[in-house]
Amino acid sequence: MKTEHSQLFQQFRSTVDGKITTIEAQHDDATGTDFVLWQHVQRSFPNVRIVRDGNTDIQFMMDSKFEDLTPLRIEYYPGVVLDVVMKEVYSSTSPFPVYTSHDGDGYIRYGSMVLLQHSRSGSYLSTSSSHYQMGSGQRVVFCSQAVERGQEEWWQVLGHDRDGEHGRKIPYGSRIRLFNVVHRHWLCCNSQNNSPSSCLKEVSGSGGQDSSDSRAEWTVKLVSGAASYWQVRSIVSIYHENSANYICSYETRFGKDIEVGCGSGTGEYIRWKAYLD
Numbered sequence: 001m002k003t004e005h006s007q008l009f010q011q012f013r014s015t016v017d018g019k020i021t022t023i024e025a026q027h028d029d030a031t032g033t034d035f036v037l038w039q040h041v042q043r044s045f046p047n048v049r050i051v052r053d054g055n056t057d058i059q060f061m062m063d064s065k066f067e068d069l070t071p072l073r074i075e076y077y078p079g080v081v082l083d084v085v086m087k088e089v090y091s092s093t094s095p096f097p098v099y100t101s102h103d104g105d106g107y108i109r110y111g112s113m114v115l116l117q118h119s120r121s122g123s124y125l126s127t128s129s130s131h132y133q134m135g136s137g138q139r140v141v142f143c144s145q146a147v148e149r150g151q152e153e154w155w156q157v158l159g160h161d162r163d164g165e166h167g168r169k170i171p172y173g174s175r176i177r178l179f180n181v182v183h184r185h186w187l188c189c190n191s192q193n194n195s196p197s198s199c200l201k202e203v204s205g206s207g208g209q210d211s212s213d214s215r216a217e218w219t220v221k222l223v224s225g226a227a228s229y230w231q232v233r234s235i236v237s238i239y240h241e242n243s244a245n246y247i248c249s250y251e252t253r254f255g256k257d258i259e260v261g262c263g264s265g266t267g268e269y270i271r272w273k274a275y276l277d
Contacts, residue, residue, distance in 0.1 A: 010036050011081045014045065021045070025076040034076035035061060041074070045084045049149075052083045059122060060233075067224065068233055094156050094181040095209045097166050108230040108274055110165040113154050113181075118143050118249050119235055119271035123258050125187075125247075126153045127180050127205045135193035139185055139205030143249050143258035152182050160217070169229040172222040175241065177212060184209050186216035189262040191243035197252045200261025201243055214242045223271055230274065237270045246270040 008025035021044045025036045038060065041048055051058040051074060060068045061075060099111030108114060116125040123143035130140050144153055155178040159165040170176065178187040185205035193202040206215065219239040220230055227234065238247045245262035248270040252259040263270075 008034055008076060008078070010076055012041065012044065012051070012084050013081050015083050015085050020081060033061070034078075035073040036076055038072035038074060041084070045086070047086045048084050050085050052085060053077055053080060054083075057122070058082065065224070067235055072233075094179070095184075096156060096158060096179065098156065099167050101167075102276055106231045106233075107169045108157060108232065108276070110157060110159045110168050110170060110176075112157050112276060114157055115149065115153055115275040116155060116178075116238075117273045117275065118258075119273055120268040121145075121249060121251050121258055123249075124149065124153045125155065125260065125272075126150070126257070127183055127185070128152060129183065132196065132202065132204065134196065135202045136190045136204050136206070138188070138190070139183060140254075141187065141203045141205055141260050142254050143260055145257055152180065154181065155179065155187065156181055170220065171229055172220060172227070172236075174230075175217050175219055177216050178218065179209070180205055186212045187218070187247075188212075188215040189240040189243050189245065189247070190215060191240075191245070191262070195259055195261035197254060197259050198250065198261060200248065200250075200259075200263045201240075201245055203247060203260050203262055217241045218247070232276055233273050235271050235273060238272060247272075 009022045010025050011020055011022050013020050023040050025034050027034050058074050061073050097111050099109045123145050126144035127139055127141045131137050132140055158177045158179055160175045186207050188204050188206040190202045195202045221237045223235040223237055240262050245264055248263050248265050249258055249260050250269055
């Protein structure tokens, strides 16, 4: 016999004008969970970037394999007004052409600006003006746990020949380079140096816009599924060709953030998701 459930509603508040919008929530009989479909949030807030409960980012609900449920959904928070943070227009200072005409198709393309989120920790690949005190002495790379997403967390995806394939979708198995436009350096793995707090290989920011080598070459691989091209929110691994390792994080503390390195590990520690601006 089917159980009847009371109609549920979630309130959302725009961080731009403070306007509160009510969206109907749904119930999943199979799991006993209440949720709000992300497409309904997007319908009310077309420029939504993320939803928060206070200072906590609301993540998409996942299955036992840490993959987003389909269709995308967020948990229902009874009696709470969730804040909707809007996307800001990203004014890139990149020396390379930036691809911005995604039109909601969900594909990462050569020239795209992306955030790379570590699937297990929920933190974002970032860098800063600080340098490693040992090892290569190059710019530090880490997973940021900051509440606000900063410009240092944005990486431009470029092809093996830099910007020669601008605007094309990226097939899984392709070699890419990741360029940080704030500090003008490339994401690199230095296989001759260990990361500061673990036995992983050091990951750093190295070189200028006209200076990169095989240490900055990565291959994006689909972890599960049968898609042909890199898409937002797909779980991927990022493989370093030169050292035959994956960029990963075992959630080792690195100051107030989390250490990133390259290792031969498997599972959730090498899983990442990309988000567009």
